[in-house]
Amino acid sequence: MEDQNNFKKVYEKEAPEKLREHSLKNAQGSVKTVRSFFDVLDLYISKFFGAIIHTFKDNSNSGISANNGLAFGISQEAPDEEDKAEPDGKFLDESDTEDWYSDSDAPKE
Amino acid sequence: MGNIKKLTDEEILTLYLEKQSDTYFQMLHSRYINKVYSKAISLLKDEAMAEDAVQEIFLKIFLNLSKFTFRSKFSTWVYSITYNYCIDLLRKQKKHKKLFASDNDDLSNVKEEEVEDKALLEIEFNKLGEVLDNIPVEDKTVLLMKYKDDMGIRDISKIVGKSESAIKMKIKRAKAKAQKTYKKLFPSEY
Known part of the structure; x- marks a missing residue:
C-alpha cells in the first residue's frame, strides 16, 4: 500500500473557466505571432543578404572603384576564394541558423 | 488517435513539436492549467494576481517548449517555471523582498531535531x-x-x-x- 501523503491533496483548486479559455487563446496567439515573426525575419534576412551578395558580385564584375569600396567599408583587396558567395547568391546555410532557429519554428506545410 | 489520452506529457510534447498541431497544445494546457493555478494561488494568496500569473506562466511555457531538453520530467519543468515566476513576483513585493536571500532563519524557537x-x-x-x-x-x-x-x-x-x-x-x-x-x-x- 502506498504511503499516505496529504501534501498531494492540499491546495488543489480548479482554474476558473474564463481563465482556462483566456490563457489558452493567449498562449496560442503568442506562439503563432512569434512563429510568423520569425518567418518574416527569415524572409527578410535571406532577401537582405541576397541583395548584398548580388550587389557585391555585380560591383566585382564591373570593376568596383576604390572609392566606392571604401564608402561601403568594403576591402579593396580581391576577396579570397572561400569568401566568394555561392553562385545562387545564398549566404546562410542550415548550420548557420540551427542555433537560433529550430525546426519547430518552421511554418506549417 | 484514440489512445491519445494515455500518452505521457513527453510523448504529447514530441508530437506537438513535430506537427505543431493545436490539439497537442490544448492537451498540455488542459493537463496543467489547474496545477499551475493551484500553485500560483497557494503562493500568491490573491486570485487576481494568480490569474495574471497563470497567463504569463503559460506564455513562458509555450514560447519555450522547443527548449525543453527531455532531461527532466515535463511536469518538473512546468513547475520550475511556475515557482520561479511566483517567487519573482513575491520578491517584488515589499514584504517578501528577501525571499530565499538569506540562510539566517529565525531559529530561536525551532528545535534542530529531525521531524519524520x-x-x-x-x-x-x-x-x-x-x-x-x-x-x-x-x-x-x-x-x-x-x-x-x-x-x-x-x-x-x-x-x-x-x-x-x-x-x-x-x-x-x-x-x-x-x-x-x-x-x-x-x-x-x-
Whole structure:
C-alpha cells in the first residue's frame, strides 16, 4: 500500500473557466505571432543578404572603384576564394541558423 | 488517435513539436492549467494576481517548449517555471523582498531535531493547508516542491538559487516549523 501523503491533496483548486479559455487563446496567439515573426525575419534576412551578395558580385564584375569600396567599408583587396558567395547568391546555410532557429519554428506545410 | 489520452506529457510534447498541431497544445494546457493555478494561488494568496500569473506562466511555457531538453520530467519543468515566476513576483513585493536571500532563519524557537516525513504527510489535508499558510512562504514553498511535486533537491536548489546542502537544511527547518505550527494550531490532536 502506498504511503499516505496529504501534501498531494492540499491546495488543489480548479482554474476558473474564463481563465482556462483566456490563457489558452493567449498562449496560442503568442506562439503563432512569434512563429510568423520569425518567418518574416527569415524572409527578410535571406532577401537582405541576397541583395548584398548580388550587389557585391555585380560591383566585382564591373570593376568596383576604390572609392566606392571604401564608402561601403568594403576591402579593396580581391576577396579570397572561400569568401566568394555561392553562385545562387545564398549566404546562410542550415548550420548557420540551427542555433537560433529550430525546426519547430518552421511554418506549417 | 484514440489512445491519445494515455500518452505521457513527453510523448504529447514530441508530437506537438513535430506537427505543431493545436490539439497537442490544448492537451498540455488542459493537463496543467489547474496545477499551475493551484500553485500560483497557494503562493500568491490573491486570485487576481494568480490569474495574471497563470497567463504569463503559460506564455513562458509555450514560447519555450522547443527548449525543453527531455532531461527532466515535463511536469518538473512546468513547475520550475511556475515557482520561479511566483517567487519573482513575491520578491517584488515589499514584504517578501528577501525571499530565499538569506540562510539566517529565525531559529530561536525551532528545535534542530529531525521531524519524520510521516508526521507531516499524514496531517489531514485541510489542516495541513492551514499549517502551511501559517509558516513563512519560503518554508511553504520548499515543502510543496519536495512533498507535493516530488522535486529533487537539485531541482529545488536550481529554482531558489541555493546550494543543495542549504536546501536540505531549509527543508529540515521548514519541517520543524510546520510541526511546531501544527501543535500550536491543533493542540488537541497532538
